[in-house]
Amino acid sequence: MIERKVGFCGAGLMAGALMEGMLEAGVARAEDLYAADPAPQRREAFGRRLGENVFADNAAVAAACRVVVLSVKPPVVPVVAADIADRLTADHLVVSIAAGVPLGALREVLGTGRVVRVMPNTPALVGAGAAAYCAGADVTDADRELVEQMLGAVGVCVQVAEKQIDAVTGLSGSGPAYIYMAIEALSDGGVLMGLPRDVATTLAAQTVLGAATMVLETGRHPGALKDQVTTPGGTTIEGVRALEAAGMRRAFMEAVAAATEKCAQLAREPEAQ
Ligand SMILES: NC(=O)c1ccc[n+]([C@@H]2O[C@H](COP(=O)([O-])OP(=O)(O)OC[C@H]3O[C@@H](n4cnc5c(N)ncnc54)[C@H](OP(=O)(O)O)[C@@H]3O)[C@@H](O)[C@H]2O)c1
Known part of the structure; x- marks a missing residue:
């Protein structure tokens, strides 16, 4: 069971798959999951599972959770980073599932090295994903375990070096x-x-x-x-x-x-x- 509160910035397809997978696998409780999205219909969809823990504002997610998942399209990552950077503390772990955004760029826009970059794939939507992740300099063993539990709820998950992420994209x-x-x-x-x-x-x-x-x-x-x-x-x-x-x-x-x-x-x- 993940004992930290996890919040999704971007309540889209991939965040939905992760949220459902984590709840179904029993690795997270609904009261420990949060989400933010500007679209009212996306908030409504997540609200059916997460109740009051759904906001329009990304900063509210960063304030409520110590694990923040960037689950927006890659061009939106700097926008979300600007919303949350001020709220991030040394206790926060940021997990980006945005394809093609390097750890260095994430560190720069977020101002923290406690960042994980994930390359998931579409079959995560049916619980049969194949994901790989690489970890920033300040990521702890407990952070890695959390990422593996989270992604393990929607398939298999392996750690790779960042220089191998392009090959992961080309393969899985x-x-x-x-x-x-x-x-x-x-x-x-x-x-x-x-x-x-x-x-x-x-x-x-x-x-x-x-x-x-x-x-x-x-x-x-x-x-x-x-x-x-x-x-x-x-x-x-x-x-x-x-x-x-x-x-x-x-x-x-x-x-x-x-x-x-x-x-x-x-x-x-x-x-x-
Ligand atoms: N789907 C896949 O199979 C897959 C595979 C590998 C990697 N990924 C990565 O996963 C990430 C998410 O993909 P997805 O398919 O889940 O995309 P998605 O369904 O479009 O979800 C993104 C969500 O973020 C919302 N959003 C837009 N601007 C926002 C903001 N400023 N703050 C918070 N939320 C905002 C979007 O709302 P609007 O729709 O109203 O803009 C949408 O609901 C992407 O970076 C993608 O590269 C996805």
């Missing part, structure tokens, strides 16, 4: 799009071979989920799991040969590399966004 940040394409393509293959679309898509998506669960739950190398299902001279190795001929593994590696490079370029030249 952008990765859901690659896998949606893989599911769509598998489904197309099923339709080509005579399956109805709904049946093909269900089988394709469940196969991806099942294979991923096998990797995570057995801890075995994916290559070893592939070997286990390829009978000598059988059907699956024929499919594997077709994928190799089409350069499937190289295509996935190139996708991660291209997205990582684009992310690094956007960090260098934000005006290119």
Whole structure:
């Protein structure tokens, strides 16, 4: 159970997923969660879960909570920082989930090094996220534990060095799009071979989920799991040969590399966004 009060500046999709996940996983009590958002309908939505702990003003969240989550779009981060910087004390931890905003920039606008930068991904909205975080200089072990509990409520969470965050963006940040394409393509293959679309898509998506669960739950190398299902001279190795001929593994590696490079370029030249 998280014993500190946690407040979200920005009551949007991602904050909602984190709030619901934390409540459902039992790592936080509703009375310990707060939120601020300028939009009345967003305050109303959060108010249904958090009662009176929802404000229009970010500074009220920083005053009420010792953990403040910046859950606004990246261009809004300096606006929220200006609202809360005066309220931050040495006891505050700030957790930013804004994509592409570096720890150095957060430290500068917030005036504290007790900052964590998180790269979440969209499946957090269904409790199956893959997030990575990096920690600023003044972050404590207890802060890290809190961040892992918070993000662990909506999926898995790992710590990385900040220089690895672009690669996280290229892999798990952008990765859901690659896998949606893989599911769509598998489904197309099923339709080509005579399956109805709904049946093909269900089988394709469940196969991806099942294979991923096998990797995570057995801890075995994916290559070893592939070997286990390829009978000598059988059907699956024929499919594997077709994928190799089409350069499937190289295509996935190139996708991660291209997205990582684009992310690094956007960090260098934000005006290119
Ligand atoms: N969604 C994802 O899958 C995902 C994945 C990775 C990273 N992220 C990161 O997560 C962050 C939040 O994304 P999201 O999808 O949750 O965005 P979102 O749904 O648009 O939520 C942001 C919320 O902040 C509100 N807001 C705007 N200005 C504000 C201010 N000055 N103070 C307080 N709140 C303000 C917005 O209100 P209005 O709508 O009225 O402007 C909106 O309700 C982003 O930085 C994004 O990069 C999201």
